[in-house]
Amino acid sequence: MVNSQSSFLRITFLMMVLVLFGTTSSCEKYSSPNKVERHIVNGSWKLTSAFIDNNEVTSLYANYSFTFSKDGEIDVIGEPTISGNWTTGIEKNPTTLNLTLTPFEPFYDLNADWTVTTCKKDRMTLELRGASSIDVLIISKVE
Incomplete structure (x- = not known):
């Protein structure tokens, strides 16, 4: 009886640890708006991978770089150079990056509220x- 009660307590303890671990891990799934803002305004970015409407379209953006300023403006440097605005959503589950660019092909496909699924200093x-479809951009x- 003592042995089965001890086993029950061990199993209960392990289940509680797993639930606690799962809960804290899921809290880290999304980046905060502040983290996205902090990283994106530092330097210029390239669109290194783009899948829009189930098509790989990275080459359309190969000759452009994106600069995000703290005041919410985007400069897309290339030929031609265009501009626009950006914001982050106020929620962090998930954080969104809202892009509004000059309606110039191919950039109108980027005008959307994008969910930030990965946010690192050098890649998003x-x-x-x-x-x-699920459209994906990697910058x-x-x-």
């Missing part, structure tokens, strides 16, 4: 879930 992954800091 953005997703946009549609009815028939990397220019060295």
